[in-house]
Amino acid sequence: MPPEPAIVLAILRRSLPLLGRTAALAAAGVGLGLTLNLAREAPLALTRYQPATTCELDSELEPMVAKPETISGLCTRGDVLVVDTRGADAYARGHLPEAAHLPCNATGPTADAWMDLTGGKQTVVVYGETTDEALEVARSLSSRGGALQAYVIEGGFEAWQAAALACASGACALCGEESDHGH
């Protein structure tokens, strides 16, 4: 049974002074925060957050290992590059939709060429036969500075398939660009 409107109104009326004081304290906190920020030597910009870029391998950029179900949410975003580190045969048999093929034994220039494709992308998702194999590639990509955050699929492609998530097969959709770079 819903409460009587009169009772709700009475409770609201009684709570209003407390809510008003709470809002006033919160507003004072915001004001204090903005003032303190202006007083900093290097104030934070009141803009959309962008992670700092780096050209060095940094422990802060250590790839995050996550389960396929978690990664699948990322893959729908437009700013994500998906990278497959397995061999060419395994890639042809099946891979994540729109995954770029960058096997572990790719040369440095090839990796650099692939990183050009990350232009404007915020995130790289890497997977391989195993978690460790993908981690090495993810660390390498992070250290090149093009990727702001790297994720690794825990358990590799096998775990992705086991989770019954969407897959694709056939030749690499981006292989034209890949071969242009001598791969």
Next chain:
Amino acid sequence: MGTERWPRLELALRLPLALTLAYAGWGKVQTAAEFAEQVANYQWLPESAFAVAIVLPPTELLVACGLCVLPARWRQAAALLSALLFSVFTVAVTRALWLDINVDCGCFGAGSGEIGPLTVLRNVSLTGAALTLVWLSGKAAAIAEPQAESES
């Protein structure tokens, strides 16, 4: 329980809460840029990480001061605001654990350690303590200002 015990109970609860908030706020104020990164790592409205890093730590410090020095009615408001803050922290940590996101807590600035079930438990306890303080502060205010209470 005699009404004379409410103010003492309130004092016993608000001082630890104020110290916790002051410690947390101070740690974050000193490392605002790093705190913004930690906020973004939660992947919950990451684009607002700078705004959170600018506003949250000073608000924690303000609430901590308020719990210590403000009159009873305003202490009640500070307690309510701290309960809201702890609730949001609890939701953020629980969500990150649920999504298997491996992040540093950032609860007390740099070096707070990774989040885990104990972090959730701590935040739930703090939320409960803060809500209890809202109730106790109301009691204490009624004793300290009986006239105002009867008018409201």
